[in-house]
Amino acid sequence: MNGKHERAARPAPADLNSREAVEHFRKGAEEFMKKATRSKESAMKALVESGIYTKTGKLSKNYRS
Known part of the structure; x- marks a missing residue:
């Protein structure tokens, strides 16, 4: 792994229902939300990593109207 994302200790079950x-x-x-909402900086980092915002703090093209 590249260290950017942590994986769960066990794989997801085969039956998704x-x-x-x-x-x-x-x-x-729940774990993601705890980490992503600790501070304004961690929230922005999560939004940038997910592609919603750019590193400069602007909405990415896909989310602009």
Whole structure:
């Protein structure tokens, strides 16, 4: 891995409609939100990494109207 993203300790279940898969997703989303919303800087970093904002702080082309 390139160190940019951390992977879950266990792989997602094969059946994406199972309770286990839903719980796996919920826990992953909760962890992401805790990290991404710690500060304004971490929130902006998450938005840049996801491609919503550019490094200069402007909305990327796909999100402008």
